[in-house]
Amino acid sequence: MPKLAADEIAMCRSRFFSWQAPAKMLRSAEELMDHMGSKDLFNQAGVGFLREAWVAGTFCNMRGLSACRLIDDHRPDFELEFRDKIERFELVEVDSTRMRGREYRSNLTGDGSPAKWADRAMQIPTILYASGKGRGDGV
Numbered sequence: 244m245p246k247l248a249a250d251e252i253a254m255c256r257s258r259f260f261s262w263q264a265p266a267k268m269l270r271s272a273e274e275l276m277d278h279m280g281s282k283d284l285f286n287q288a289g290v291g292f293l294r295e296a297w298v299a300g301t302f303c304n305m306r307g308l309s310a311c312r313l314i315d316d317h318r319p320d321f322e323l324e325f326r327d328k329i330e331r332f333e334l335v336e337v338d339s340t341r342m343r344g345r346e347y348r349s350n351l352t353g354d355g356s357p358a359k360w361a362d363r364a365m366q367i368p369t370i371l372y373a374s375g376k377g378r379g380d381g382v
Contacts, residue, residue: 246279247283256292260312262311263311265300265304272297296321308324319331321334
């Protein structure tokens with residue numbers, strides 16, 4: 244699976260800045276993610292926008308909204324269009340024990356059992372608060 248060249252990253256990323264239906268954003272993100280494969284998706288610098296586009300499209304779709312887009316700024320990551328307003332969202336990932344990129348590079352699998360998922364999910368509020376992400380400090 245190929246890495247994306249710098250010019251390909253810029254071109255692909257810019258596609259997600261325009262308002263679009265969530266299904267279109269999801270389809271575009273998934274096509275690029277499939278093209279890259281997991282190893283490069285989780286290890287190549289500059290492609291985090293693909294995860295942001297996938298989450299924005301998924302969240303917008305789940306909420307039954309008609310349009311979403313990525314924001315060309317450091318924060319927040321994306322906007323969703325509600326009936327009479329636009330709201331901005333920041334995507335935050337938390338996993339205190341795993342290092343996704345390192346696992347793919349060294350072929351480790353981690354403990355992905357469903358029994359562990361609930362334990363890790365319960366740790367999220369504490370981790371967010373400790374990192375400053377959950378204190379309302381402008382992030």
